[in-house]
Amino acid sequence: MESEAHKILESLPGKNCGQCGFQTCAELAAFAAAQPDVLKRCIYREKSPPATTGLWPVAEKITWADALGREYEFILEQFPEDPGPRETIVPLNSATIGKLAIKKGDILYGRPALVGCPVTHVGVVVEEPDYLNGAITWCIVGPLAARDQGREIGYYQIVAYDGLVRHSREELQIGRRYYFLPRTCVLLSRHSGLISALAKRGDATRVRLEGIWIS
Structure with missing residues (x-):
């Protein structure tokens, strides 16, 4: 589960904006590992380059x-x-x-x-x-x-x-x-x-x- 959450986190923009209802991108990724549909809440996911290098x-x-x-x-x-x-x-x-x-x-x-x-x-x-x-x-x-x-x-x-x-x-x-x-x-x-x-x-x-x- 931790490995899956890490992969999801790498696909997120890393803004920690809270718009999705989670305080950080890491919290969203951890929840999305079990409930992938929650990723739809990220309004920047398709607009921003993923934070694949930290x-x-x-x-x-x-x-x-x-x-x-x-x-x-x-x-x-x-x-x-x-x-x-x-x-x-x-x-x-x-x-x-x-x-x-x-x-x-x-x-x-x-x-x-x-x-x-x-x-x-x-x-x-x-x-x-x-x-x-x-x-x-x-x-x-x-x-x-x-x-x-x-x-x-x-x-x-x-x-x-x-x-x-x-x-x-x-x-x-x-x-x-x-x-x-x-x-x-x-x-x-x-x-x-x-x-x-x-x-x-x-x-x-x-x-x-x-x-x-x-x-």
Whole structure:
């Protein structure tokens, strides 16, 4: 049964979005090993390349175009030690952090309205808040995490994305703006960002992107 669940997991997109009713793709795969029909709940299974190599997509299967056919230069992956994509954000209400007494480990949800994203995001705070700048660093997780203990922060602005790049069509340079695809974007939509930091990490490149837009 475990072997069958592993095979099923390899065919799933690895988004852990919770849309299927399970908190993670691994939980869906484990249930599907006994009840295969449940795989119909995965709304991304036919749209996304399977996560056959862990976090990293297979280079030969990358189309370099998002769901609307717009081209991008690289794919942004999450850090393997993080529970989801890492973002630095600023709530539009500057009093939110103090009012909610936000701390590391809290589950929050809100919407990045200033970049035009229609999707409510749920994240776990992974660092103590930056009170000087009113900023929060969190990792995006599935929406089920907010059902029992999530707190709303309302609209927010994205300050930066931090992640890894393994697949790129162009040389990455600090100070240059790129189109990129976040690996777990629910909309499968390309984003635009300016690289403000670069560093090698094993066979990948660690990047920090600021000035984020969906375009």
